[in-house]
Amino acid sequence: MNIDWSVIPTFLPALLAGAKVTLFITFFGLIGGTILGVLTGLMRAYGNKLVNGLALVYVELIRGTPIVVQVMFLYFALPIIFKIIGQSYGIEALSKFRINPMTAAVLTIIINAGAYIAEVVRGALQSIPKGLSEAGLAMGLPRWKVLAYIVGPLAFRRMIPPLGNQYIVSLKDTSLFIVIGVAELTRTGQEIMASNFRAVEIWTAVGLVYLVMTGILSMTLRLIEKRMRIL
Structure with a gap:
């Protein structure tokens, strides 16, 4: 069989439809993952031993397991667990619990990206000299204002490159959802x-x-990084 590049335009509409699904999963997954990661990162950076420990367990659990295992657990294993609990306690709603492939894919990106983003946030926050926080507190500012107006903006500048890397990785990770039949770009191909x-x-x-x-x-992330760069 000869290679015929002229056939690509024929398949392009279907591939673009798959790309839309990929972007949908990535967009909503990263919004949720960023929120979860920021909250977990704050817990890691400023929480007490219990809060920090709970956040650490989540981060290590997710970073220590492949994303394919995570999505398979959500899609196949979680409904079985809910069914067992529902039957044991007579909760019919849990017994009938199901999760569709798209929801499983978005949740997996949220949970997976959140763990990595949490460490990015923690590292950036802890890289800011403590003297800045102490100066803000000495001026009578509450801790949340010190974080929002002093530490946060400086830390955000340092987060942009690793956050961008994680966003790109998460986008490419959507190709692994072929295992549960999500009609994203790789599955379409x-x-x-x-x-x-x-x-x-x-x-x-x-x-x-x-x-x-x-x-x-x-390119979008580079533009943001350039505009946020400290001269």
Whole structure:
């Protein structure tokens, strides 16, 4: 079989539809993951031993397991656990609990990205000299204002590069949700290839679409980093 690049425009609408699903999962997953990561990072940086310990358990549990295992657990194992609990305690709603593939994918990105973002936040906050916080407190500012107006803006500048890296990784990680049948870009490419066996053309096109998405994200983050840079 000869390589025929002219077939790519034929498959492009389907690939772009898959890319939309990828972007949907990434967008909502990273919004939730960023919120969860910031909260967990604050717990790690400023929480007491109990709060810090709980946050650490979450971070280590997620960072120590593959994202494929996490999504498989949410999609296959969690409903079984809820069913057992529901049957044991007579809670019918739990017995009928199900989770659809899209929800499982978004939740997985939230949980997975949140753990990595938490360490980015913790590291950035703890990298700010303590003297700045002490000066703010000495001026009579409450701790939340010290964090919001002094430590936070400085830490955010340091977070941008590692946050950008995590966002790109999470976008590419959506390709692993092929295991639960989510119709994202990689799954779409696989289905197209299965019908015509144009492996070179299809996977080249899939790779280029990923490059465009990650490239746009990278340029956006570089622009933000440049505008936030301390001169």
